[in-house]
Amino acid sequence: MGSRWIPLVSLLLLQGLAARAALDPSTQQLERSWGQLDQQLRLLDQMLPTETESSPSRSAVAAPLPSSLLEANQAPQGPLAPAAEIQPSPPLDLPTAPQLKGSGVQGVSLSQTLAIGLALNPTLQAQRLEVASALAELQAQLGSYWPRVAAFGGLSYDQSANYYGTPQGNNNLGFGANYAPNSLVTSSGGTSNGAFYVPSGAQAYLNQGVRQINGGLQLRYELLDFARTPLVQAAQARLQQSRQSYANGLRELQLRLTEAYYQLQRADQLVLIRDADVRNDLVILGDVLALKQAGLVPRLDLLRRQAIEAEAQEQLVQALADRAVARRRLAVLLNLPPQLTPAASDPIQLQPAWPLNLEESLLAAYRDNPELEAVLATRQALAREKTAVAAQLLPRLGLFANGSGFSNQTKQWDISGNCCGVAVIPNLNLNGSDWAVGLAFRWLLFDAGSTAAQVRSLAKREEAQAQRYASQRNDIRLRLEQAFFQHEASLAKLVSARRGVAASLEGFRDAKLRYQTGLANEVTLSLTQDRLIQSLVQRLNATIEVNLSYAQLLRELLPVPRDPDAPVPNRWTLPNPGQPPWSSSRP
Numbered sequence: 001m002g003s004r005w006i007p008l009v010s011l012l013l014l015q016g017l018a019a020r021a022a023l024d025p026s027t028q029q030l031e032r033s034w035g036q037l038d039q040q041l042r043l044l045d046q047m048l049p050t051e052t053e054s055s056p057s058r059s060a061v062a063a064p065l066p067s068s069l070l071e072a073n074q075a076p077q078g079p080l081a082p083a084a085e086i087q088p089s090p091p092l093d094l095p096t097a098p099q100l101k102g103s104g105v106q107g108v109s110l111s112q113t114l115a116i117g118l119a120l121n122p123t124l125q126a127q128r129l130e131v132a133s134a135l136a137e138l139q140a141q142l143g144s145y146w147p148r149v150a151a152f153g154g155l156s157y158d159q160s161a162n163y164y165g166t167p168q169g170n171n172n173l174g175f176g177a178n179y180a181p182n183s184l185v186t187s188s189g190g191t192s193n194g195a196f197y198v199p200s201g202a203q204a205y206l207n208q209g210v211r212q213i214n215g216g217l218q219l220r221y222e223l224l225d226f227a228r229t230p231l232v233q234a235a236q237a238r239l240q241q242s243r244q245s246y247a248n249g250l251r252e253l254q255l256r257l258t259e260a261y262y263q264l265q266r267a268d269q270l271v272l273i274r275d276a277d278v279r280n281d282l283v284i285l286g287d288v289l290a291l292k293q294a295g296l297v298p299r300l301d302l303l304r305r306q307a308i309e310a311e312a313q314e315q316l317v318q319a320l321a322d323r324a325v326a327r328r329r330l331a332v333l334l335n336l337p338p339q340l341t342p343a344a345s346d347p348i349q350l351q352p353a354w355p356l357n358l359e360e361s362l363l364a365a366y367r368d369n370p371e372l373e374a375v376l377a378t379r380q381a382l383a384r385e386k387t388a389v390a391a392q393l394l395p396r397l398g399l400f401a402n403g404s405g406f407s408n409q410t411k412q413w414d415i416s417g418n419c420c421g422v423a424v425i426p427n428l429n430l431n432g433s434d435w436a437v438g439l440a441f442r443w444l445l446f447d448a449g450s451t452a453a454q455v456r457s458l459a460k461r462e463e464a465q466a467q468r469y470a471s472q473r474n475d476i477r478l479r480l481e482q483a484f485f486q487h488e489a490s491l492a493k494l495v496s497a498r499r500g501v502a503a504s505l506e507g508f509r510d511a512k513l514r515y516q517t518g519l520a521n522e523v524t525l526s527l528t529q530d531r532l533i534q535s536l537v538q539r540l541n542a543t544i545e546v547n548l549s550y551a552q553l554l555r556e557l558l559p560v561p562r563d564p565d566a567p568v569p570n571r572w573t574l575p576n577p578g579q580p581p582w583s584s585s586r587p
Helices: 002-021 025-046 067-072 097-101 110-120 122-145 228-293 299-334 358-366 370-393 450-516 522-557
Strands: 104-108 148-166 202-224 340-344 396-417 427-442
Touching: 067 299, 104 110, 104 299, 110 122, 110 228, 110 299, 122 228, 228 299, 228 340, 228 370, 228 522, 299 340, 299 522, 358 450, 358 522, 370 450, 450 522
Parallel strands: 104 340
Antiparallel strands: 148 202, 202 396, 396 427
16 A cells, blocks of 8 residues: 555655756766666556555545454453363364354463363363273283183074985995895794885985074183283383373473463454554544644655554554454364354463573473383384284194083974985984083294284384484474573563663653654654554563463473373473472362
8 A cells, every 4th residue: 555655755755856956966866766766666566456446545544344353352251161161062063153153252361271271172182082092902902811711602493305316225235134125024924124225226305404502612712822922012012102192292282272372462462552553643643634734744744644554554453363363273272162262361471581501401301201202112012013923923822622512403304205214203302512622733834924024114113213213302402492592582682672662662752742842753753653663562572482482491391191080280380399290270
């Protein structure tokens, strides 16, 4: 907007230079330079996209702010409920239109922010579930030391139709008279075939149905298994890794919550600063307009003040948008219901100077660091898995035992033919039982190198974890040194910023008084006002940077619980000697 008035300013300057050129020929070169500058500014102004709407009048009032922006920046309607009373949306649900439309802004303190975030944040909830999953996996592996007992049973019915054909009889087998024709003497003195005699070419037909029920117990126990203990140790290492990752997640979430809260405090203060700047610009603009109408100031002062006021309006709108985004960013971290929007209720409080020097901070950061311990636990789990895979090439010895009982009922009907009748029983019930005990031995002798390849793969992954440990160790040092130096620099900048604000405020008061009495022009007043606003923003940024760098240092050093069921801290400060590292009470 302001760039379209640059050519006008340049023309005024050129007119002044042309008037001086008649008196001073040496200004001709300077005049040509200003002409070239004016031409370049015109070209830059032409590169802007063409606006569909006509430019508003210089005297037009500022456009109203969007209603959605005003709604997102409304004042808190009350304090936010404690974490135990907040019911976030189910994990697999999407917000509805009424939930997205109705936005209630509620105030929240920093301590309450940490308590709610550590209780409801979905990322931390997922890490808690991963710890529970790793614990269940360890319990499953521990079960391999115990025998496996299984019960089995079955109920079935089988029906069949049978045809018997005898191309050759059984009279030539030499089994005696029962298998020969006409070999038995009847009571009347005649002869009959043997009871089991089957002539050549005889045939028989029958249908058969069998009902069967059986059941029993089976026991199996591995007496010798070289892979069992390494698998249990690998599961223990994975549980340790998940717990260390959970502890590191606590540190990371603490930092993200604290940073989001401090950024929201910064956004709140920037809105106040920009609002005060606009209000002051409107007052000065009214004075300049009255002076212009009285003919006491040139038109240039009024145009410049209008441009300054328009720029201040733009910065206020941007500050309101930044605060709306900062509120929503904090709501996402807290996993609040869609209809709730948090607002910072705590005033900005400066954190103290970091009590440790750089060397002490680094040593404390490396000591019992969950981020590094998680890498070591992962490396240990890979080593145990490698041992378990290699153990598959070793012999295995197991004990098995089983016992069962069964009951059969056989029914045969539609019997016909000229043989085999003596072996047919129309209805037969059979009951029985069996048991077995034995040893099972297994030794894998050849697998085409598959097991050896798996061992090599796990060994390489184990080496990769060692390199990852080195990388994270270096990252920790970089993060801590960056936060340490930033903290010290922010404290030093804050001292200078405070002096700058004091001087700028006093200078603005003097410039305003001189301007009102006619001893200073509008340019001086504008410069001193801009300097004051810049000083206020610099002091705000330095204060927030002190708090942010302090939180970043805490992220690397604070002791945190490894057990998801243990209480989490609600005061994130360095512990005093002889006191517990955190308070377990929650607001």
